[in-house]
Amino acid sequence: MKKSIELDWANLGFNYIKTDYRYISYWGKGEWDGGTLTEDNTVHISEGSTALHYGQTVFEGMKAYRAKDGSINLFRPEENAKRMQRSCRRLLMPVILTDVFVEAIKKVVKANEEYIPPYGTGGSLYIRPYMIGIGDNIGVKPAEGYLFSIFCMPVGAYFKEGLVPTNFLVSEYDRAAGNGTGAAKVGGNYGGSLLPGSLARERNFSDAIYLDPITHTKIEEVGAANFFGITKDNQFITPLSPSILPSITKYSLLYLAEKRLGLEAREEDVFVNQLDRFTEAGACGTAAVITPIGGIQYKDDFHTFYSETETGPIIKKLYNELTGIQYGDVIAPEGWIIKV
Numbered sequence: 001m002k003k004s005i006e007l008d009w010a011n012l013g014f015n016y017i018k019t020d021y022r023y024i025s026y027w028g029k030g031e032w033d034g035g036t037l038t039e040d041n042t043v044h045i046s047e048g049s050t051a052l053h054y055g056q057t058v059f060e061g062m063k064a065y066r067a068k069d070g071s072i073n074l075f076r077p078e079e080n081a082k083r084m085q086r087s088c089r090r091l092l093m094p095v096i097l098t099d100v101f102v103e104a105i106k107k108v109v110k111a112n113e114e115y116i117p118p119y120g121t122g123g124s125l126y127i128r129p130y131m132i133g134i135g136d137n138i139g140v141k142p143a144e145g146y147l148f149s150i151f152c153m154p155v156g157a158y159f160k161e162g163l164v165p166t167n168f169l170v171s172e173y174d175r176a177a178g179n180g181t182g183a184a185k186v187g188g189n190y191g192g193s194l195l196p197g198s199l200a201r202e203r204n205f206s207d208a209i210y211l212d213p214i215t216h217t218k219i220e221e222v223g224a225a226n227f228f229g230i231t232k233d234n235q236f237i238t239p240l241s242p243s244i245l246p247s248i249t250k251y252s253l254l255y256l257a258e259k260r261l262g263l264e265a266r267e268e269d270v271f272v273n274q275l276d277r278f279t280e281a282g283a284c285g286t287a288a289v290i291t292p293i294g295g296i297q298y299k300d301d302f303h304t305f306y307s308e309t310e311t312g313p314i315i316k317k318l319y320n321e322l323t324g325i326q327y328g329d330v331i332a333p334e335g336w337i338i339k340v
């Protein structure tokens with residue numbers, strides 16, 4: 001019999017919660033083993049693991065949603081599979097095939113089904129796939145062994161009081177190098193972001209905004225989320241750069257802005273000294289969903305968009321369209337929702 005979980009669904013944050021099962025698979029001698037579910041939430045690895053010393057580690061982030069009819073939705077999991085493959089290739093790690101990845105995600109979600117927040121609470125099951133280089137190594141070279149795992153936990157609605165804008169601070173630090181690993185979801189990009197993020201929060205901003213590392217004139221990322229803006233003449237604009245992490249939420253919004261809201265939508269340079277072209281701005285990603293940006297502090301200037309306290313009409317529409325699709329209330333574009 002399945003035990004039923006009683007969590008305080010309304011007050012979930014974004015915190016680690018140990019759920020019952022995680023998927024784990026090992027690579028050795030040139031192939032993956034079959035992969036299994038385990039109840040053990042610890043991993044036992046060699047002190048020489050490349051993940052520990054040289055950052056040979058990649059991850060993904062995605063969610064499962066409980067629909068009104070009780071079924072479980074995954075949002076574009078094949079895109080996460082493909083992005084993880086690109087991240088792995090960048091760090092000379094073996095890849096997980098898309099079908100294997102999606103099946104493993106389904107297994108983990110199914111096994112922890114009682115942890116999925118009920119429909120209507122605004123919560124979801126956050127899913128964290130990751131891969132690390134393991135084994136007895138010391139030289140700077142790719143590992144011969146790898147561990148691939150997927151765990152999950154219930155997380156709350158990002159906005160408990162509804163969509164509330166927050167402010168951000170343009171950092172003097174870079175998050176990625178021009179031709180570095182910015183476009184890959186690799187551990188090394190995030191260690192370096194802890195200090196700028198903390199400096200921004202010390203000054204009461206939600207997070208740091210990063211400019212392009214080559215010219216420091218263009219917006220690239222908002223913390224660990226992508227930036228977008230809505231222009232006065234109804235264009236959806238999001239930065240184009242090889243050092244931005246290609247957000248699946250961002251590409252989904254580009255599509256929805258054009259096909260469902262009738263906006264012109266495209267990627268192009270977003271100069272930090274030309275923010276007055278935007279009437280609304282937001283940050284987007286799996287965790288952030290859409291965070292309306294109230295204002296941006298850049299050096300001595302504070303630029304406000306729609307309002308510091310209210311969300312603009314286009315962002316509201318985009319938010320409703322996106323979350324409606326994820327929870328199954330709005331018809332999804334072909335292939336976007338995969339049932340568990």
Ligand SMILES: *Cc1c(COP(=O)(O)O)cnc(C)c1O
Nearest residue numbers: 224225226245247248249285286
């Ligand atoms: C994961 C991530 C995002 C958001 O990507 P999604 O696929 O939308 O979740 C954006 N920026 C950075 C730096 C990230 O790590």
